[in-house]
Amino acid sequence: MNDWKAVIGLEIHVQLKTKLKLFSPAPSSFNDEPNKSIHPCCTGLPGALPKLSKEPIDLAIRLGIALQSKIDSTIRFDRKSYFYPDSPRNFQITQFFHPILLGGSIDIPINGKEKTIRIRDVHLEDDTAMLKHLPGMTGIDFNRAGIALLELVTEPEIETPEEAAIFVSELKLLLEYLEISDCDMEKGHLRIDANLSVRKANEPLRQKCEIKNLNSMSILAKALRMEMDRQIQFYERHPEQNVQSPISSSTFRWDGCLKKLVLMRKKDTALDYRYFPEPDLPVYSISSELIEHIKLNMPELPTERRRRIAEKYCLHAEASRVLVTDSENFRFFEEASKTCSHFQQLANWIIVEFPGQLGLPIYQSEIKPIQVSELVNLISNKTLSGKNAKSVAARMITTGLNPSEILREDPSLGLSHNETELENLILFTLESNPNSISDYKNGKERALNFLVGKVMASYKQADPELVRQLLLERITC
Ligand code: ADP
Ligand code: MG
Secondary structure: OOOEEEEEEEEEEEEOOOOEOOOOOOEOOOOOOOOOOOOOOOOOOOOOOOOOOOHHHHHHHHHHHHHOOEEOOEEOOEEEEOOOOOOOOOEEEEOOOOOOEEOOEEEEEEOOEEEEEEEEEEEEEEOOOEEEEEOOEEEEEOOOOOOEEEEEEEOOOEOOHHHHHHHHHHHHHHHHHHOOOOOOHHHOOEEEEEEEEEEEOOOOOOOOEEEEEEOOHHHHHHHHHHHHHHHHHHHHHOOOOOOOOOOOOEEEEEEOOOOEEEEEEEHHHOOOOOOEEOOOOOOEEOOHHHHHHHHHOOOOOHHHHHHHHHHHHOOOHHHHHHHHHOHHHHHHHHHHHOOOOOHHHHHHHHHHHHHHHHOOOHHHOOOOHHHHHHHHHHHHOOOEOHHHHHHHHHHHHHHOOOHHHHHHHOHHHEOOOOHHHHHHHHHHHHHHOHHHHHHHHOOOOHHHHHHHHHHHHHOOOOOHHHHHHHHHHHHHO
């Protein structure tokens, strides 16, 4: 069973964040009262002609630059004919013959390394209306009809269901960085269809099945795992079936209530969409000036940020993951890092300690980056112990004061560097606990902790590291 490998290719619909719909001046806000954000073009009224909006093109180009795709210099649309009540025109306007973007790739993080997944193409199309199932009836809401979508198709190079989920998270992050979609999966801004086949090492590709309606990362991985097991079991039960006599290609959909895959159709009933060039739209051209202009305004991309964090700040994997996924935290961190070079500690205070005490992300609080860098600097130069730093942080939250001001108000929070006083206390502690010394010499590590605890109990401002070091020096001399 273990020598089977999955082959996965994804087709992802991305709803673009544009003011207007793709071919009409109606607003792209489908959460309004039903059938309000519409224009005759969205409902397919006879005589209503489509007119291409500019913004979706700009966003598609932005994605093309990020993916390093070939951006078509002309934009052409095609008509895909089918009947369904959510599309009364009986066709969708899409790009079947000439997708706006060809090729390109996304580097996804897999176990601390990067893996490149190639993109086959990305095309523009308009969304359908939404069927709303109400008690005893089904209504149609045309607010969504005509909103601009990008459909991104990957090459079949994803190797596990988990990798498919990572790919989708990485794409989502990229789209968020590029600010081209809100990416709310619950609202259907990202809709995933997955194709999966299995094969043994070095075999050619086998027949794939398609799964529609995968609207969360966890469902995606789960449904693909189920389909993978089903295909493996099929081939194991029918060893006579070789690559040339494949399992029948089918389309399933994920049923959220049944929590399983439900068969929609087999290949022999596959639809013929009668694609042909859309006669109601001209061919548009994209100027190289427009592409250059968009290139000049590109933000930093997730992969670039991940590499920069690794090279410049050398952070642990988890801190790096949080800072790549949460841009606000990253901005806070970068600002604080201008005045503090203990990056890992700084990241820790920003993404773990302060949010833990605050109950919200640090950037939503009154705490300033410079105050956190000051706190970390005080710990690093041994003015503050890690333990007292937590109390100082708590006071920063309640008073808004800087750590140095808090220490000035309450010097007992700081570490003391009075070594003679400490030396005397250490000698006294050792003299009063001879058993602990012999315990330690006999290999009991814990005896040293006990002695550190004793010293600290009488001298709360001592630096525990220094106490440990001085005790060891005395015991071993
Ligand atoms: P179709 O002709 O059925 O539309 P395509 O070749 O257009 O198939 O590919 C659609 C999607 O299926 C792409 O994402 C592609 O990567 C994926 N795909 C193609 N062949 C396979 C296969 N044998 N196994 C898994 N995925 C595949
Ligand atoms: Mg296809």
